[in-house]
Amino acid sequence: MTVSDDDLVQMYRYMVLCRAFEEKMCSIGRTWHSSIGNEGTIVGTFFKLSKDDVISPHYRTNASALLVRGVPPKQLMASLLGRKADFGMKLWAELRVLPRVAGVEGSIIPISAGAALASKLKKTGQVVVIGTGDGSICLGDFHEGLNLAAVLKVPLVITIVNNLVYMHVPMEKYTLIKDIADWAASYGVPTVSIDGNDVLAVHKAVQEAVKKAREGEGPVLIDCKTYRVTGHTVPDPIDPNLYWARWREEIEKWNEMDPIKRLKGVLLEKGSLTERGVTEIYEQARREIEEAYNFAKNLPPLGKEEVSEMEKFVFV
Amino acid sequence: MSIREITFSDALHEALYEEMLRDETVFVIGEDVRFSYWSVTRGLVEKFGEDRVIDSPISESAIVGSSIGAALMGMRPVAEIMYAEFLTLAMNHLANFAPCFGARTYGEVKVPLVVRTRFGPEAHSQNYEAWFVHVPGLKVVMPSTPYDAKGLLKSAIRDDNPVLFFEHIRLYNTKGPVPEEEYVIPLSKADIKRKGSDVTVVATAFMVHRALKVAERLQKEGIDVEVIDLRTLKPLDRETLVDSIAKTGRLVIIHEAWRTGGIGGEIVSQIIEDGEVTLKAPPCRVGAIDVPLPHGSLLDLIIPDEGRIAEAIKKVMAFS
Numbered sequence: 160m161t162v163s164d165d166d167l168v169q170m171y172r173y174m175v176l177c178r179a180f181e182e183k184m185c186s187i188g189r190t191w192h193s194s195i196g197n198e199g200t201i202v203g204t205f206f207k208l209s210k211d212d213v214i215s216p217h218y219r220t221n222a223s224a225l226l227v228r229g230v231p232p233k234q235l236m237a238s239l240l241g242r243k244a245d246f247g248m249k250l251w252a253e254l255r256v257l258p259r260v261a262g263v264e265g266s267i268i269p270i271s272a273g274a275a276l277a278s279k280l281k282k283t284g285q286v287v288v289i290g291t292g293d294g295s296i297c298l299g300d301f302h303e304g305l306n307l308a309a310v311l312k313v314p315l316v317i318t319i320v321n322n323l324v325y326m327h328v329p330m331e332k333y334t335l336i337k338d339i340a341d342w343a344a345s346y347g348v349p350t351v352s353i354d355g356n357d358v359l360a361v362h363k364a365v366q367e368a369v370k371k372a373r374e375g376e377g378p379v380l381i382d383c384k385t386y387r388v389t390g391h392t393v394p395d396p397i398d399p400n401l402y403w404a405r406w407r408e409e410i411e412k413w414n415e416m417d418p419i420k421r422l423k424g425v426l427l428e429k430g431s432l433t434e435r436g437v438t439e440i441y442e443q444a445r446r447e448i449e450e451a452y453n454f455a456k457n458l459p460p461l462g463k464e465e466v467s468e469m470e471k472f473v474f475v
Numbered sequence: 476m477s478i479r480e481i482t483f484s485d486a487l488h489e490a491l492y493e494e495m496l497r498d499e500t501v502f503v504i505g506e507d508v509r510f511s512y513w514s515v516t517r518g519l520v521e522k523f524g525e526d527r528v529i530d531s532p533i534s535e536s537a538i539v540g541s542s543i544g545a546a547l548m549g550m551r552p553v554a555e556i557m558y559a560e561f562l563t564l565a566m567n568h569l570a571n572f573a574p575c576f577g578a579r580t581y582g583e584v585k586v587p588l589v590v591r592t593r594f595g596p597e598a599h600s601q602n603y604e605a606w607f608v609h610v611p612g613l614k615v616v617m618p619s620t621p622y623d624a625k626g627l628l629k630s631a632i633r634d635d636n637p638v639l640f641f642e643h644i645r646l647y648n649t650k651g652p653v654p655e656e657e658y659v660i661p662l663s664k665a666d667i668k669r670k671g672s673d674v675t676v677v678a679t680a681f682m683v684h685r686a687l688k689v690a691e692r693l694q695k696e697g698i699d700v701e702v703i704d705l706r707t708l709k710p711l712d713r714e715t716l717v718d719s720i721a722k723t724g725r726l727v728i729i730h731e732a733w734r735t736g737g738i739g740g741e742i743v744s745q746i747i748e749d750g751e752v753t754l755k756a757p758p759c760r761v762g763a764i765d766v767p768l769p770h771g772s773l774l775d776l777i778i779p780d781e782g783r784i785a786e787a788i789k790k791v792m793a794f795s
Contacts, residue, residue, distance in 0.1 A: 276550075307531065
């Protein structure tokens with residue numbers, strides 16, 4: 160497949176917007192699971208999916224993925240700060256984002272397999288596209304869910320935002336498999352292993368997987384190798400430099416491969432953007448996120464009304 | 476209205492058959508559901524095809540998890556967890572996910588899911604129903620007769636909330652009157668299985684039948700026992716319980732689950748905490764002895780038998 164220059168510029172805009180959002184969240188003194196450095200995987204996965212397709216990003220990349228899906232920064236910021244605001248945009252009804260009701264890793268694999276099964280049974284042609292972290296690959300649900308998705312041949316595309324580390328434990332310490340593809344292939348799930356910091360490679364792989372899934376060929380897993388250049392949380396109560404000697408060196412290496420820097424290089428070389436255009440995109444994103452934050456923090460916090468509202472819907 | 480006598484398992488089969496016929500979003504998923512060792516789902520595949528009667532891998536977590544996903548998309552899955560013991564393997568989805576979507580999205584999202592499971596004297600039996608009563612957002616159903624089984628399962632399938640449906644293995648082959656005509660039973664009503672004026676006995680599933688036998692016996696000794704079949708543990712039909720206890724002033728609760736942390740304790744609390752009824756005697760809970768349930772013949776010495784039920788009733792009657 161070919162990707163137009165306009166789309167490449169658009170992906171660049173989203174990556175810069177996601178980065179600005181993440182940097183803001185890292186700077187306001189709240190505990191935040193940052194996805195800085197993962198923008199290539201996030202934008203490549205969720206950019207230009209059909210509006211009818213169902214998505215579910217994983218916790219670390221959730222905010223950024225929602226921006227790409229079209230949630231206005233103001234709404235996202237208000238929701239993350241726990242503020243009262245009715246934007247009228249329904250995440251499930253309008254954007255087909257599977258609601259996150261619990262933080263248990265891996266559980267989304269069987270849930271999304273079931274959503275894809277529904278699409279198959281109802282013949283709606285919808286594909287379910289999810290993201291999950293490498294931290295979820297040793298959970299039972301990862302294996303039960305992959306196997307079920309394969310055996311029922313459902314239209315499901317799983318991208319692994321593979322940071323090569325869960326919390327502070329590197330992959331080689333928690334599994335002896337070298338590649339997630341080894342496991343997926345053993346369930347009969349075709350797997351693509353790619354450079355997760357190459358947004359174009361991720362985007363092409365996801366779009367091709369979506370096409371295959373829609374044609375009835377069953378699930379695909381895409382292992383996007385990227386890196387978490389922050390601690391598990393920001394601020395991190397553990398100093399990774401003390402905990403893990405190789406961390407600083409790895410960060411330097413991965414910062415060189417920063418997905419935004421790389422796409423910028425491509426766009427400048429192609430002449431799709433000028434240095435001035437790049438600066439404008441960056442400043443516009445910063446402005447938009449700053450406005451969203453100032454807007455959201457001045458909204459009233461959620462209160463007793465929301466608890467009463469929840470009580471009404473314990474049984475619907 | 477024409478009424479035949481059919482078994483509990485045939486009544487459940489009819490409920491599934493009728494609901495699958497009525498609504499094409501209803502489908503069955505679980506282990507060996509096409510063959511169906513306990514016969515409830517046997518034969519459905521011939522009528523409705525492999526897409527709607529899905530033999531899953533032995534993966535309880537994926538069975539319930541995928542059913543939640545399908546329910547979010549507007550299907551009405553009826554998942555089967557072969558034995559209640561295996562519910563623990565799906566606990567994450569049953570407790571953390573299925574019941575939370577409605578409230579967490581302020582009603583935007585519904586999970587019309589039924590999880591059927593079975594318990595009783597088998598190698599894989601456990602009585603974990605009270606755990607699920609504790610979680611906001613799950614309905615818990617436990618029928619005792621073919622008539623109730625059919626009407627309650629049909630309601631559970633039509634309900635927009637996740638419902639756990641417990642079937643007692645000892646009841647599968649019991650027969651009872653079931654109308655040919657369509658009917659449903661609401662998931663919020665207990666049923667007075669025997670009217671009486673001296674003492675209210677609240678029971679579930681197979682224990683309803685033991686309580687009824689004991690009630691007949693005690694009638695000869697001059698004790699008039701009212702037997703209430705809870706049918707749905709959640710929502711709890713507080714009104715029927717309060718009306719009965721206000722009349723009798725005496726309360727005995729019988730269930731096969733352990734006494735500690737069982738539904739009995741919750742019923743006692745709800746009845747006495749606001750002083751709406753005055754009891755003539757302290758309430759009494761009869762449940763399994765608090766030991767791990769063994770397989771085989773010892774089980775019958777652990778769950779309530781007629782002797783222990785009669786003893787409990789006599790104890791509350793003796794109190795003055």
